[in-house]
Amino acid sequence: xxxxxxxxxxxxxxxxxxxxxxxxxxxxxxxxxxxxxxxxxxxxxxxxxxxxxxxxxxxxxxxxxxxxxxxxxxxxxxxxxxxxxxxxxxxxxxxxxxxxxxxxxxxxxxxxxxxxxxxxxxxxxxxxxxxxxxxxxxxxxxxxxxxxxxxxxxxxxxxxxxxxxxxxxxxxxxxxxxxxxxxxxxxxxxxxxxxxxxxxxxxxxxxxxxxxxxxxxxxxxxxxxxxxxxxxxxxxxxxxxxxxxxxxxxxxxxxxxxxxxxxxxxxxxxxxxxxxxxxxxxxxxxxxxxxxxxxxxxxxxxxxxxxxxxxxxxxxxxxxxxxxxxxxxxxxxxxxxxxxxxxxxxxxxxxxxxxxxxxxxxxxxxxxxxxxxxxxxxxxxxxxxxxxxxxxxxxxxxxxxxxxxxxxxxxxxxxxxxxxxxxxxxxxxxxxxxxxxxxxxxxxxxxxxxxxxxxxxxxxxxxxxxxxxxxxxxxxxxxxxxxxxxxxxxxxxxxxxxxxxxxxxxxxxxxxxxxxxxxxxxxxxxxxxxxxxxxxxxxxxxxxxxxxxxxxxxxx
Amino acid sequence: xxxxxxxxxxxxxxxxxxxxxxxxxxxxxxxxxxxxxxxxxxxxxxxxxxxxxxxxxxxxxxxxxxxxxxxxxxxxxxxxxxxxxxxxxxxxxxxxxxxxxxxxxxxxxxxxxxxxxxxxxxxxxxxxxxxxxxxxxxxxxxxxxxxxxxxxxxxxxxxxxxxxxxxxxxxxxxxxxxxxxxxxxxxxxxxxxxxxxxxxxxxxxxxxxxxxxxxxxxxxxxxxxxxxxxxxxxxxxxxxxxxxxxxxxxxxxxxxxxxxxxxxxxxxxxxxxxxxxxxxxxxxxxxxxxxxxxxxxxxxxxxxxxxxxxxxxxxxxxxxxxxxxxxxxxxxxxxxxxxxxxxxxxxxxxxxxxx
Numbered sequence: 001x002x003x004x005x006x007x008x009x010x011x012x013x014x015x016x017x018x019x020x021x022x023x024x025x026x027x028x029x030x031x032x033x034x035x036x037x038x039x040x041x042x043x044x045x046x047x048x049x050x051x052x053x054x055x056x057x058x059x060x061x062x063x064x065x066x067x068x069x070x071x072x073x074x075x076x077x078x079x080x081x082x083x084x085x086x087x088x089x090x091x092x093x094x095x096x097x098x099x100x101x102x103x104x105x106x107x108x109x110x111x112x113x114x115x116x117x118x119x120x121x122x123x124x125x126x127x128x129x130x131x132x133x134x135x136x137x138x139x140x141x142x143x144x145x146x147x148x149x150x151x152x153x154x155x156x157x158x159x160x161x162x163x164x165x166x167x168x169x170x171x172x173x174x175x176x177x178x179x180x181x182x183x184x185x186x187x188x189x190x191x192x193x194x195x196x197x198x199x200x201x202x203x204x205x206x207x208x209x210x211x212x213x214x215x216x217x218x219x220x221x222x223x224x225x226x227x228x229x230x231x232x233x234x235x236x237x238x239x240x241x242x243x244x245x246x247x248x249x250x251x252x253x254x255x256x257x258x259x260x261x262x263x264x265x266x267x268x269x270x271x272x273x274x275x276x277x278x279x280x281x282x283x284x285x286x287x288x289x290x291x292x293x294x295x296x297x298x299x300x301x302x303x304x305x306x307x308x309x310x311x312x313x314x315x316x317x318x319x320x321x322x323x324x325x326x327x328x329x330x331x332x333x334x335x336x337x338x339x340x341x342x343x344x345x346x347x348x349x350x351x352x353x354x355x356x357x358x359x360x361x362x363x364x365x366x367x368x369x370x371x372x373x374x375x376x377x378x379x380x381x382x383x384x385x386x387x388x389x390x391x392x393x394x395x396x397x398x399x400x401x402x403x404x405x406x407x408x409x410x411x412x413x414x415x416x417x418x419x420x421x422x423x424x425x426x427x428x429x430x431x432x433x434x435x436x437x438x439x440x441x442x443x444x445x446x447x448x449x450x451x452x453x454x455x456x457x458x459x460x461x462x463x464x465x466x467x468x469x470x471x472x473x474x475x476x477x478x479x480x481x482x483x484x485x486x487x488x489x490x491x492x493x494x495x496x497x498x499x500x501x502x503x504x505x506x507x508x509x510x511x512x513x514x515x516x517x518x519x520x521x522x523x524x525x526x527x528x529x530x531x532x533x534x535x536x537x538x539x540x541x542x543x544x545x546x547x548x549x550x551x552x553x554x555x556x
Numbered sequence: 557x558x559x560x561x562x563x564x565x566x567x568x569x570x571x572x573x574x575x576x577x578x579x580x581x582x583x584x585x586x587x588x589x590x591x592x593x594x595x596x597x598x599x600x601x602x603x604x605x606x607x608x609x610x611x612x613x614x615x616x617x618x619x620x621x622x623x624x625x626x627x628x629x630x631x632x633x634x635x636x637x638x639x640x641x642x643x644x645x646x647x648x649x650x651x652x653x654x655x656x657x658x659x660x661x662x663x664x665x666x667x668x669x670x671x672x673x674x675x676x677x678x679x680x681x682x683x684x685x686x687x688x689x690x691x692x693x694x695x696x697x698x699x700x701x702x703x704x705x706x707x708x709x710x711x712x713x714x715x716x717x718x719x720x721x722x723x724x725x726x727x728x729x730x731x732x733x734x735x736x737x738x739x740x741x742x743x744x745x746x747x748x749x750x751x752x753x754x755x756x757x758x759x760x761x762x763x764x765x766x767x768x769x770x771x772x773x774x775x776x777x778x779x780x781x782x783x784x785x786x787x788x789x790x791x792x793x794x795x796x797x798x799x800x801x802x803x804x805x806x807x808x809x810x811x812x813x814x815x816x817x818x819x820x821x822x823x824x825x826x827x828x829x830x831x832x833x834x835x836x837x838x839x840x841x842x843x844x845x846x847x848x849x850x851x852x853x854x855x856x857x858x859x860x861x862x863x864x865x866x867x868x869x870x871x872x873x874x875x876x877x878x879x880x881x882x883x884x885x886x887x888x889x890x891x892x893x894x895x896x897x898x899x900x901x902x903x904x905x906x907x908x909x910x911x
Binding site: 073078079082149151153155157158161162163246247249252253286287288289291292293294295316317318319322326329330333334336337340341343344345347348350351352353354355356357365368372373376377379380382383385386387389391392393453456457458460461462463464465466467469472475541542 | 579631635656
């Protein structure tokens with residue numbers, strides 16, 4: 001046992017000290033951050049920037065909910081409202097959800113989880129952050145100079161011929177953000193293939209790595225299509241090439257196909273890394289190996305593969321042929337199955353575990369409940385008959401917010417709390433963060449559940465004003481949004497507080513099994529003093545126990 | 557209840573009295589759609605209950621206090637097969653059921669009454685076969701299948717009637733169709749559900765379902781004097797279509813009598829059925845749609861006729877079952893009118909031809 005294991009287990013939490021040397025203290029000064037090649041520092045840069053954009057997007061969401069408090073469009077003009085929801089969508093999708101887990105938590109952890117010193121291409125990693133920032137600045141510029149009102153979907157011919165807002169700048173911004181995401185995906189794929197530590201076989205990888213791998217494939221293969229589509233939009237607007245213009249022989253439905261060919265897989269880019277977080281958290285806090293590891297690993301890959309062949313379910317009412325509908329509806333049903341498998345596997349991971357209820361676990365429970373609702377309502381929309389009635393209404397808004405916010409954001413917060421001690425070396429305050437998790441859950445349900453009913457009643461999405469009978473449910477939704485806002489502000493406050501005043505975490509406060517937990521917190525720039533040799537499966541808690549005994553034995 | 561603020565109180569009372577979970581069922585398809593919808597709600601509730609029960613009961617039974625040492629379990633093929641196959645089976649039921657509904661909603665019966673709908677920023681225009689026009693409203697009778705042929709003049713719109721559970725995208729440059737059979741008289745919402753720009757949320761209207769008698773009265777009361785096909789006929793002659801499509805032996809264009817619904821062979825050898833979409837395309841983009849045996853000399857009318865004008869022409873050609881009317885029209889355009897010349901000299905109705 002002791003001969004193969006080179007991982008140094010440091011003293012436990014009660015006697016832990018913040019290590020003198022870590023990636024945070026190795027170099028100082030702004031330039032050392034802006035020119036870093038360290039995946040952990042880049043992850044922190046990403047974390048700060050995506051949080052910034054999350055709060056811009058969130059404030060816009062607040063404005064939307066305020067406007068919808070009353071049936072008339074009285075807070076702002078309809079044009080302003082259109083810009084607000086467009087910017088909300090663009091910022092949240094392209095600048096928050098797509099990079100959220102992969103570029104922050106994934107960037108920080110994937111090299112450590114596979115037992116590598118860094119990502120395969122550290123400079124590309126930094127470039128990816130700069131591209132993201134360039135895109136972010138362009139989006140901010142767009143907002144400052146009047147915004148864009150096409151919705152995040154850039155539907156032609158509205159976006160090419162009928163609006164006078166900053167479509168080109170926004171389109172180029174997303175084009176650039178796309179490259180940031182391609183580079184991240186590429187980096188992950190190369191790292192996972194080539195830089196695994198000795199003994200780290202594919203089936204010893206933590207499930208977080210598997211799900212990020214699946215998401216990376218989607219990023220690398222899907223994003224170029226979005227990039228091309230946006231270039232075509234820009235060309236159509238500037239020189240009128242007419243690819244999407246029916247009066248020039250173009251086809252506006254072609255745009256829908258191209259756009260959703262990326263944007264449906266993008267949904268999985270957003271959710272898969274979140275699912276990876278949940279696997280880690282559920283396993284750690286129930287002290288048990290993930291139930292059916294292989295099924296969960298392959299379900300990520302299955303989602304990624306099927307995810308590419310379901311895009312036309314966004315177009316059921318747009319006059320695609322009945323037979324195309326049959327195929328896309330069937331494949332949509334198939335892609336729902338791996339998600340169901342995951343939910344049940346996580347639930348059964350709890351079986352005969354030894355469960356504790358720290359904040360990451362509470363968020364994970366929130367994820368499982370909300371994602372189940374989000375997933376099931378997705379089936380309502382995948383079934384073409386009911387899709388006719390429910391699509392383009394608040395039902396769809398509620399559905400994707402359950403998946404994206406109830407699912408992905410919950411997973412992001414779960415992961416952020418879970419790995420916060422590793423990232424910063426300090427614990428977050430437990431009680432208030434549990435409170436925040438509960439407030440978020442309640443606020444979320446109050447905000448988005450009424451929207452399912454609104455959608456079933458027929459209230460269309462993207463309406464600045466609506467018939468008065470829908471007001472009551474909208475009032476509930478707006479009230480919920482304010483609770484949700486509090487739930488999101490709390491972590492910012494106490495996590496910032498914990499940077500200075502949080503309890504010292506020690507290297508493995510959760511007694512988790514991942515390689516990242518076997519080194520000091522915060523880690524050294526090179527992650528491992530020497531490259532570990534892996535001789536155990538993922539989530540092997542017995543191995544961890546033996547490690548501890550071994551440690552005691554060798555110290556004694 | 558005096559300690560509750562009167563505003564909140566009023567609000568709650570209003571909510572309790574108006575609370576609805578789904579819109580009124582006012583078409584034949586609505587109860588069928590709702591049956592599938594409630595089946596799915598039921599399955600979702602069962603699924604959600606199972607997940608919640610599993611999580612809470614395991615959380616209680618296997619909390620660290622009660623169960624300090626975890627028992628490692630690798631997995632269970634049987635269990636995993638169960639939760640793969642059961643959801644898959646349920647999803648397949650929903651797929652088949654949903655697809656059946658979809659085919660029903662988008663396959664109009666042959667005897668349906670056709671109403672044309674044009675969407676444009678930001679209004680809906682309906683053109684009834686009897687020549688009635690409506691803006692942001694649609695009058696339909698109960699007990700009769702009604703087909704809507706929808707097109708957009710500018711951007712994507714979407715024609716949605718929640719009470720009928722139907723919706724169809726209005727696409728620029730392409731006809732789409734949907735049908736329904738209203739069952740309950742009343743006034744229902746009509747929404748544009750595809751985001752279409754500034755006034756998207758004001759592109760709404762009413763669908764008025766009338767009993768057959770009331771509908772007849774409405775038809776008589778809102779007639780514009782000429783049927784849609786008659787409007788088309790005026791346009792047909794004012795655009796000089798009769799110069800070629802005049803059914804004379806030496807005509808430069810094919811006769812259009814009974815062309816609707818027939819199989820045509822184009823000059824590139826392609827076989828097509830002349831439906832609404834084809835006729836529209838042949839008017840706007842004739843060089844791509846030349847019938848075999850004729851020279852491609854027809855000029856394009858793209859940008860010269862509004863969508864409503866095209867609809868009138870399509871309706872005219874659809875109803876053209878003999879060459880007699882065309883020849884009459886041609887005769888009266890070349891000769892001075894002696895019998896009042898009803899179909900000539902009348903300027904084309906306003907709005908039909910782009911100015």
